[in-house]
C-alpha cells in the first residue's frame with residue numbers, strides 16, 4: 001500500500017475504534033499502522049478494564065454517557081463480545097471533604113443525564129460491599145452501569161469489523177517520520193517505506209509525544225507507570241462485587257478471574273517509560289488494601305503475575321482530541337490519563353466526525369483541543385484513579 005485516505009498510527013483500542021468509526025461514516029480507505037507483531041502490546045493490554053461515568057467534568061461524563069451504552073450493545077453492533085459487566089463503581093468516603101466532592105459530582109452527573117448513580121448511606125454500602133470495613137465510612141456514591149470490559153476483546157472487535165469493511169492493518173511497521181508540505185501532512189515514513197496520506201491520526205498511546213515530535217509538534221504528554229496486582233483465587237469477596245474505591249487511600253479493587261485485581265496510584269511514581277513491575281509495590285498496596293478490606297490478610301499474591309503499564313498523562317488529565325491547527329491533516333487522539341479504554345467508543349466517533357465533517361455533536365470538542373495548552377484553557381479532572 002503506498003497511500004490511504006486516512007493513516008492511523010497505533011493499533012491499540014483507540015486506533016481501532018477510530019478505524020471502525022471511520023468505516024461507519026463511509027470512509028473505507030483507511031490504514032492502521034502498528035509497530036508490534038500483535039495488537040494490544042501497549043497500554044490496552046495492561047489496563048484494568050474499568051468503565052465509569054463517575055467523573056467530575058462535563059466533557060468526561062458525556063464521553064462516558066456515549067461509551068458505556070455502546071459497550072452494553074457492543075456484541076449486537078460489532079459481532080464480538082466487549083465483556084461488559086455492569087457491576088458498578090462504589091466510591092467510599094471517610095472524610096466530609098470527600099463526601100462533599102462526591103455530592104457535587106453526583107449533581108453534575110445527574111444533571112447531564114446519568115440515571116444510575118446514587119448517593120449512599122453507610123448501611124447501603126454495607127449491602128453492596130459487605131466485605132469492606134465500614135465503621136469509619138460516612139457515605140459514598142455508586143453507579144450501577146459503571147463496571148468493567150475486556151479491553152483486548154473490545155480492541156479486537158473494533159478492528160475486525162473495520163477490517164471486514166476494508167481497513168488495512170499493517171503490523172511490524174514503525175512510523176519513523178511524518179512528512180509535511182505547504183498544504184499540511186503528506187504521509188508517513190516507516191521502516192517499510194513511505195506511505196502517502198493527507199490525514200494522519202496520532203493514536204500512539206503513551207508514545208504519542210514522541211510521534212508528535214516527528215511532526216514537529218510539541219505535545220505535553222508524559223508516560224507514567226501504573227502497577228496492578230492480582231490475587232490468587234480467593235473466595236472471601238463476591239465475584240459480583242463492584243469496583244470499590246477507598247477515597248481515604250486511593251486503593252481500589254475489583255473481581256478478576258477467581259480472585260481480585262488491585263490497584264493503587266503511588267504518588268512517588270515519576271514519569272518515564274518504565275514498564276517493569278517493582279516487587280516493593282506489593283507491600284505498599286497490601287498495607288493500604290487491608291485497611292479497607294481486612295479479608296485480604298488471607299489472600300495470596302504471586303509477584304510474577306503482577307504487571308505494570310503506562311498511563312499517558314496530560315497536565316489537566318483530559319485527553320487531547322482533534323486537529324493540530326498549525327499542521328493541517330494531523331489529528332490527535334491522545335493523553336487519556338488512565339481513561340482510554342472506557343472512552344474509546346466516544347473517541348472513535350469524535351475523531352471520525354472531526355476528520356470527515358470538521359465538527360462533532362457529541363461533546364464540545366474545542367474544549368479538548370490541542371491549543372488549550374498554549375491558550376491556558378486547562379480543565380482539570382480530579383477523579384483520576
Ligand SMILES: Cc1cc2nc3c(=O)[nH]c(=O)nc-3n(C[C@H](O)[C@H](O)[C@H](O)COP(=O)(O)OP(=O)(O)OC[C@H]3O[C@@H](n4cnc5c(N)ncnc54)[C@H](O)[C@@H]3O)c2cc1C
Nearest residue numbers: 010012013014035042043044048050175205309340341342
Ligand atoms: C495499569 C493500567 C491500568 C489501566 N486501567 C484503565 C481502566 O481501568 N480503564 C480505562 O479506561 N483505562 C485504563 N488504563 C488506560 C488505558 O489502558 C489507555 O488509556 C488505553 O489503552 C490507551 O489506548 P491507546 O490505543 O491510545 O494506546 P495503546 O494501547 O498504548 O496503543 C498505542 C499503540 O501505538 C503503537 N505505536 C506507538 N508508536 C508507534 C509508531 N511510531 N509506529 C507504529 N506504532 C506505534 C504501540 O505499539 C501501541 O500498540 C489503564 C492503563 C494502565 C497502564
